[in-house]
Amino acid sequence: MNIKSILDNLLNIPSIDPEDSRRRKLLTILLFGVAVLPLPLIPISLFLGGTTGFTQNEAQITVAIAVTVFIVSIILYGINRYLSGRLSASLFLFFLCVIFVFADAPEELVNGRSLILFTIPIVFSSILLGPASSFVFALLSSIEIAAIAYFADIFPNVPAMVSFFALAVVSWLSGRSLEQALKDLRVVNAELDQRVVERTSELSAALTREIIEAGRREAILNSIADGVVVFDRNGMAILANPSISILINKPQKEIIGRGLNDLLDSSELKAGDRGNVAALLEKSAQDFSNFRVAWGKKTLSVNAADVRDDNDRVIGTVAVFRDFTREAELEQMKNTFVAIVSHELRTPLNAILGYAEMLKEAVYGQINEKQQGVSVRIMTNTQRLLGIVSDLLDQAQIEAGRLKIQMVPCKPAELLDNMRGVMDKIASDKGLSLITELDPSMPSIIIGDPQRLQQIMVNLAGNAVKFSDKGSIYVKVFSYDKKSWRIQTIDSGNGIPEDALGYIFESFRQVEGASTRQHGGVGLGLSIVKQLVELMNGTIAVKTEIGKGSTFTVTLPLVMHEGLTIPLRSRQE
């Protein structure tokens, strides 16, 4: 600490502290001045004492005053510091009043050069004790000079006394205005302080909230098992959670800040899937959402959505990758299981069918009529069981996306004939007549999958026979317009209740009610038809009237010549 800063510290009078503290500090400065200023008088008096104009006696009095002032100042400082500022200030002012009486010759004090000394307590009191106290000291000073004048036998200096009161008025006014100003300043300062405290606490609360919110968001993002990457409008990854780096086997820092193509090029994706993922993320294409890709050893399901701001402007894309490996494995296992079971069921069923047929055909010798009847029943039931196994296998293949639709030339007339070959006997056994109609508008050769088209016809006709007890079953094939053709079956059954229309095309569903189990089957026929029709880019519709029957209409794209085949929609599952 250097001298300047010590002085600054000493002389600085706080304006915002409590009133008492300001007064005490002011008093300390005055005491310091009063104690120090007379000190040089001591060596001067000792040196000049006895010389011309300055008697030895005068010098001794001067030294005594200087020492007294010094000692009193220290005592007053102690009172000011440790007891009371007001008391110390009062004593100090009285002390000044007393000391001034001995400061000069009585003439000089009443009428001369030292009269000015009596103004000092008046001015100081307005600052140290309060504005009104200056009147007390004006009165005191007046009494003092009156008393000095009386004892020195001098005419009292009345104008000086009046001036003391005038000075007291001025001191009172200025002291008051100073105090008012300081008071206002303190109020302003207090308000400012309060405002600073409020703002600080608001800011710190906001900051805490922000940190908690950001932390929460990050915690959510970090704890979800799905991989999340956010791309900005330029396709740059700006955010990636830990799950994504585990899923695609890439550290977060190698994802964030890189472009989409960087991410895909260095990935373990096949070229075809790479294109699909890029298309999905670049366009957020709805058609591609939720599709699965093989990413290294994992199967991932990928979804993307636009990120929009408050004004609904697209500001980026968020991509969510879900680990589908386990599900894909389970699905694969299920399909393999169904396929194996179906194959393993077919072989012994094939044997039963073969042996029954051989018995009936008398390969092992003649059998009687009853035995022949039993053989036929074995054959019929085995065929039915084989049909169910076939349906299960087809369903499994469709679900696995392994069922491919061929596009080869085939004859509608042949398809209808083959269908009759399967269905004629089944219909006549039930007392129904099966009527087929090939409209002349139908081209003689079309492009399609004969096996699957026939399956559609057989399943529809089989369904019609199954649910009709009398009358006829119509199966019509006709060209509907230049671009499509239709297969239509009309039965004379009971019709389908309205609430059942919603689910008759679902797997393993049959119309609930009295007729359910008597028709046999596992409820896959119509479901397979619908799925095959959709694989062929066609549609299926049903119209029904309770008690009168149902009409199923399949509409398929008409492909006339090879080479003009329309592309089949590829299945993404």
Added chain:
Amino acid sequence: MSELALIIEDDEDLSEIFGQALSAAGFTTEVIRDGLSAQERIKQVVPSVVTLDMHIPHIPGNIILDQIRADKRLANTRVVVTTADAQMGETVRGTADLVLIKPITFTQLRDLTFRLHQWE
């Protein structure tokens, strides 16, 4: 002596049924149960008809089919693929004379091979 039909089929019952069907169609029949034996046998004989299962032990049916097609001695041999695997059936449709998807009935095989016999 009637013409030879080789029945390459690992299932005992089906080989019996196919054998009976081909006998009924007028062939002399011989049953082979696995791929290795089949490979050896077709080097020694010239069958008119071969019924060939795709899933047989040791060597798959499609390899046997290729071997038959590569052998000039067997240029007139008719190969009837008998399989439960429709997918597999599709892949050999161009190479085989006939593809039958199981279940294959006695009468179906008898009548079809009888027709093949008639064409000879």
